Amino acid sequence: MAAAAGGFRALDDKSLLEYIKATPALCAQLGNQLDGISIKEVGDGNLNFVYIVVGPGGSLVIKQAVPYVRCVGDSWPLAKERSYFEALALKEHGRLCPDHVPEVYHFDRPMSLIGMQYIKPPHIILRKGLIAGIEYPLLAEHMAEYMAKTLYFTSLLHHSTLEHRAAVAEYCGNVDLCRLTEQVVFSDPYKIAQYNRWTSPYLDHDAEAIREDDALKVEVAELKSMFCERAQALIHGDLHTGSIMVTSDSTQVIDPEFAFYGPMGFDIGAFLGNLILAFFAQDGHSGQGNERGPYKKWILKTIEETWNLFHQKFISLWNEHKDGTGEAYLSDIYNKPELQLLAQKKYMSNLLHDTLGFGAAKMIRRIVGIAHVEDFESIQDDRKRSYCEHRALECAKKLLKERCQFESIGQVISVIQAIPV
């Protein structure tokens, strides 16, 4: 197709239809029945255009990256090459964990366009489910499975250093998206920055306290350096509760456009940190026959189970493949059960500390940085919202600064529960 081959052009509903007609892989997904298909733009994220395409013979989603941050406008340019890394990560994570990653049907690099599986209703964005107070009994199990498989198999526990360095080099190209994270997660919240906002005036003092907290800022610098320097595994890079679609028995992880080789704790922390945000937001959703006490307990249980199941599954993969291709712990050196146990204990303890640090940093930036979360934004009353946000901030600061003292997720739950009312 001439237009696609010739370079980039932003599509709309109409030109997208022409594009689909000219692309056999997409037609095939629609059962080659193109009469009567409907196209709906649904991109509610910050960065891209997303079209749901449904016809009598099938369905798909088209996601197109545009060369700027959508929620800010073309004053904030952003490499549309992110689409390439998203497609690459979808395929790689999909290969490792097909149950929880949508299938890619088609990728057009010049057009920065991915055609992929439509995650159909009743799937909704997990964040919306958490706001609505819906329990997902398999969420912890599914997310533990997704994280254990994608992180283990792309780390040096499974990779040779030869394949690892080649993959690391490839994903170094996704630098624009990494820089966006560096700015909005690790920098802007700790200084006066143009797009920062918070529930003012209630949180004015909280925001200032964060900018003045030397101990916190020194720790954040270490986390930022780890994010920039440590190629531990192919991480999703943006694994918050808005990147996950759920039903009661299905969990699908979408939008890995921030994917690169970084610290595992950044993914696990993003998920758990956003669950903690959801926990603290519940008091803003409760009242008048809408008691959220039991749901808060369910969120805490899900946090605890996610880590514990992740731990269990990750260690199982390690044990299962201990004589495999991974070069971090060669089997003829780490060949004794008690030594293997010691090594795993240390590895998982470090990973918990990284997880808490990154998770807490992600919590903070959602309250005093540019991009807020609907969990809090949907609380209409400013005072009520700021009360929830304040407690989340207090929790995050404690987890971040004291992260290396935690030995179990149970201790983390205790800290969450002990944040003063």
Add this chain to the structure above:
Amino acid sequence: MAAAAGGFRALDDKSLLEYIKATPALCAQLGNQLDGISIKEVGDGNLNFVYIVVGPGGSLVIKQAVPYVRCVGDSWPLAKERSYFEALALKEHGRLCPDHVPEVYHFDRPMSLIGMQYIKPPHIILRKGLIAGIEYPLLAEHMAEYMAKTLYFTSLLHHSTLEHRAAVAEYCGNVDLCRLTEQVVFSDPYKIAQYNRWTSPYLDHDAEAIREDDALKVEVAELKSMFCERAQALIHGDLHTGSIMVTSDSTQVIDPEFAFYGPMGFDIGAFLGNLILAFFAQDGHSGQGNERGPYKKWILKTIEETWNLFHQKFISLWNEHKDGTGEAYLSDIYNKPELQLLAQKKYMSNLLHDTLGFGAAKMIRRIVGIAHVEDFESIQDDRKRSYCEHRALECAKKLLKERCQFESIGQVISVIQAIPV
């Protein structure tokens, strides 16, 4: 020149002369006087062929990589592409620290051949000077200068993450040399391996004790992972005392073919670890009017001064450029003197711990691994040599396992001095 453009061929004295004649950049360094030039092959290292070319009008060195490990033979293949990374690192480190890095005149990628400055006599390899008991009053100052400049300016303290990720990706290509390090430093010494050797039977128990030391092996795995995952700065990658040429007033760092983006402590540790080896070897060189007591004191003073001067110079660079391009500590976040001090203290403390870990690992591998050091090898008497080696091993194990407890280099010196006789 057809031969050079056409691909690789290993040169000898005669074909090298033809090569030089056909290469204007090399002729120019010889003052275009090619009659009466002498060519001498002097490669005493493990990997390459090195020719000294001296004529009436000038001099130069030609270094050619061959596609195998020279000291083992073609049964151990090794990418000759290392030559590309050596030339790249020589140029980059030379730009940052021209006083201590030889100049590159010419690089021929297909031929894996570098033409560079001849570091003339009376320069000798530092290791040989240390064995001879020669004091180098400026060594600590020079090495501190070299390490501070090359490491600071290639880290995120000076780099934007944009230039950092691009450079990291480029050096991922030097994976073959990284893998060699991974094997001979972090793996082979801790298992039964074909090329391992030690002073037998005296050190049989020591070698076995290392293979059986679970606490040590868990720490070594962490260091290996850091080596493989952490792109902190463009490191030399092989900064032992055989990669340094000295006179009383000049210090030149050669042979950065292992260069890649790795942890800074690997370079600093290589240098300090090899000085510690030199220290423990002195008892093997002393006796019969050759008292090494004062020289041992000088080595310890040099270790202490190297770290302290490095610390001072590194921090000076940081302070001088704190409002510069580096993105690890943005000036509008880390803008207070006491905060800057806190951040630097933490950074340097972590760096000391990394340095001790990597330094100790490099010591161990030189005693029970494949490649030994002349410091010990030149001690003829097996019993005497093994006594020196045993003490060095005890010191290394302690430094490696307890590295995070050290707060100053003075404490390290105390440990070295307290190793039982």
